[in-house]
Amino acid sequence: MNEPITDDSPNEQPALLAHELTYRYHGGNRPALDNLHLVVPASRHTAIIGPNGGGKSTLLLHLAGLLPNRSVQILGRPAWTKKNLAWIRRHIGLLFQNPDDQLFMPTVLEDVAFGPLNFDMHDARQVAMETLSDMELGDLADRPPHHLSGGEKHLVALAAVMACRPKILLLDEPTAGLDPGSRRRVIQRLAWLMEQSVTVVAATHDLDMVHELFDRVVLLDQGRCRADGPSAEILANNDLLEASNMEIPLSVLLDRCRKR
Amino acid sequence: MHHSYIDHLAHRPGILQSLDPRGKVAATIGYVVAVSLTPNGAVLRLGLLLTLLLGVCIASSVPLAYAAKRGLLVLPFAGPVALAMPLAQPGPIWTTIGPLELSRPGSILAATIITKAFLAATALLVLAATTRFNHLLAALRWYRLPDIFLSILAFLYRYLFIVVDEGQRVARAGRTRSPGRYRRPVTTAAAMIVGLVRRSFDRAQRVYTAMLARGYDGTTRSDHAQPRGAHNLVVSLTFGVIALSFALSPYPVILRWTL
Numbered sequence: 001m002n003e004p005i006t007d008d009s010p011n012e013q014p015a016l017l018a019h020e021l022t023y024r025y026h027g028g029n030r031p032a033l034d035n036l037h038l039v040v041p042a043s044r045h046t047a048i049i050g051p052n053g054g055g056k057s058t059l060l061l062h063l064a065g066l067l068p069n070r071s072v073q074i075l076g077r078p079a080w081t082k083k084n085l086a087w088i089r090r091h092i093g094l095l096f097q098n099p100d101d102q103l104f105m106p107t108v109l110e111d112v113a114f115g116p117l118n119f120d121m122h123d124a125r126q127v128a129m130e131t132l133s134d135m136e137l138g139d140l141a142d143r144p145p146h147h148l149s150g151g152e153k154h155l156v157a158l159a160a161v162m163a164c165r166p167k168i169l170l171l172d173e174p175t176a177g178l179d180p181g182s183r184r185r186v187i188q189r190l191a192w193l194m195e196q197s198v199t200v201v202a203a204t205h206d207l208d209m210v211h212e213l214f215d216r217v218v219l220l221d222q223g224r225c226r227a228d229g230p231s232a233e234i235l236a237n238n239d240l241l242e243a244s245n246m247e248i249p250l251s252v253l254l255d256r257c258r259k260r
Numbered sequence: 261m262h263h264s265y266i267d268h269l270a271h272r273p274g275i276l277q278s279l280d281p282r283g284k285v286a287a288t289i290g291y292v293v294a295v296s297l298t299p300n301g302a303v304l305r306l307g308l309l310l311t312l313l314l315g316v317c318i319a320s321s322v323p324l325a326y327a328a329k330r331g332l333l334v335l336p337f338a339g340p341v342a343l344a345m346p347l348a349q350p351g352p353i354w355t356t357i358g359p360l361e362l363s364r365p366g367s368i369l370a371a372t373i374i375t376k377a378f379l380a381a382t383a384l385l386v387l388a389a390t391t392r393f394n395h396l397l398a399a400l401r402w403y404r405l406p407d408i409f410l411s412i413l414a415f416l417y418r419y420l421f422i423v424v425d426e427g428q429r430v431a432r433a434g435r436t437r438s439p440g441r442y443r444r445p446v447t448t449a450a451a452m453i454v455g456l457v458r459r460s461f462d463r464a465q466r467v468y469t470a471m472l473a474r475g476y477d478g479t480t481r482s483d484h485a486q487p488r489g490a491h492n493l494v495v496s497l498t499f500g501v502i503a504l505s506f507a508l509s510p511y512p513v514i515l516r517w518t519l
Binding site: 061064066086089090092093094096098100101102103104105106107110114115117118119142144145146160161164 | 393394397414415417418419421422463466467469470471472473474475476477481
């Protein structure tokens with residue numbers, strides 16, 4: 001197993017910390033997360049990869065404070081007291097895998113303004129409109145979410161999270177089900193966010209995106225951390241990836257060919 | 261998936277579509293009150309109310325067949341009550357069907373009940389069809405309807421389509437694996453319904469989690485733009501007042517004509 005990246009600079013406060021995190025769903029025959037130790041420094045962008053059922057989405061729910069657990073600290077605060085949870089949710093954004101779970105208001109604009117209103121942001125409606133315009137979604141503002149295509153829903157869901165201006169952005173399959181153009185827009189937007197000092201953690205099967213954007217990869221399998229290290233190393237390790245039902249992404253293979 | 265959206269006529273040009281939703285709500289309530297206060301057997305008055313509704317439908321590009329079909333949906337509810345009236349109401353016999361003797365006042369009452377239910381239901385459906393749903397919610401919010409009630413309405417409207425989508429997908433999946441058999445056994449249909457209910461329950465939990473993630477703490481905060489201008493509101497409120505006064509004021513003798 002690769003050595004886990006715990007912290008680049010010892011003085012830096014970890015953005016997210018899971019220490020010996022174990023979680024079992026009601027009726028589950030094995031733990032969804034099994035004694036997991038993970039440190040996410042604020043300065044690094046982390047991709048969580050792994051096979052289906054590996055525990056990626058469950059881990060994100062813990063890191064967002066939505067499954068409160070004593071083993072998790074978020075931005076230095078324990079993630080199980082009510083007082084902390086309200087503060088934590090103000091600073092963490094979570095994009096859900098299925099946008100239909102996330103878009104519940106009658107119109108796109110109201111949905112994007114939902115978070116800013118709850119967080120008492122100044123001029124929430126304006127913030128929502130600006131976020132939509134930034135993502136070239138301004139013309140959808142007045143549409144009901146059920147009138148949108150799957151890709152549009154996905155982008156609007158991302159806008160709804162970004163409108164809350166989070167310090168940490170957790171993404172569950174941010175590019176799943178998108179056409180190539182929309183996928184590119186999401187990747188560009190994430191690259192922009194990374195430049196704006198937002199810590200991005202993404203659970204994904206899109207290893208090409210991981211290769212392009214993320215400097216660190218955590219491989220989760222059966223709720224355990226099988227590998228944790230620089231993305232260039234892990235994405236090039238065929239044996240490791242194959243053992244977890246994955247394969248080396250095409251972009252890594254192309255890089256290899258170019259170098260030859 | 262194909263859906264017939266409740267507000268799919270809201271984008272057509274027409275009088276109702278151009279009015280302020282708050283005024284439309286007031287006018288519709290006025291109309292429904294006028295219908296409900298119409299005396300038993302007041303044919304001319306019911307005819308006038310029907311003509312008013314027809315006129316509004318035509319001026320608002322609402323297909324009459326569409327309005328009539330939707331209005332008839334009220335029959336399963338009003339029908340049984342109305343059908344009992346010719347037998348239950350005492351009075352002179354109007355006609356006999358086999359052993360059943362139908363009284364004249366009871367038959368008139370039955371016809372009045374069905375007509376009134378049809379008119380009221382059609383008016384409400386025309387309002388919903390010609391007003392964008394979020395505008396309708398904004399209007400109801402303006403009338404200070406409880407937030408929790410409006411939230412339930414909004415969720416119902418939003419997730420109804422998803423449940424219908426899922427239902428259609430399940431039905432389609434069932435059809436592809438049963439070629440030529442379009443009549444589903446009751447047990448299969450029951451299993452599908454149970455599956456849908458369970459999925460809806462799971463989804464409700466995921467939606468709630470998504471709400472928590474964006475700071476929901478049990479209070480619905482809103483920052484809704486008020487619909488349209490004051491002038492428009494006054495014009496459409498006037499419709500409501502006219503309809504209400506039509507119901508409440510002493511009306512001309514000619515309108516008193518009953519069967």
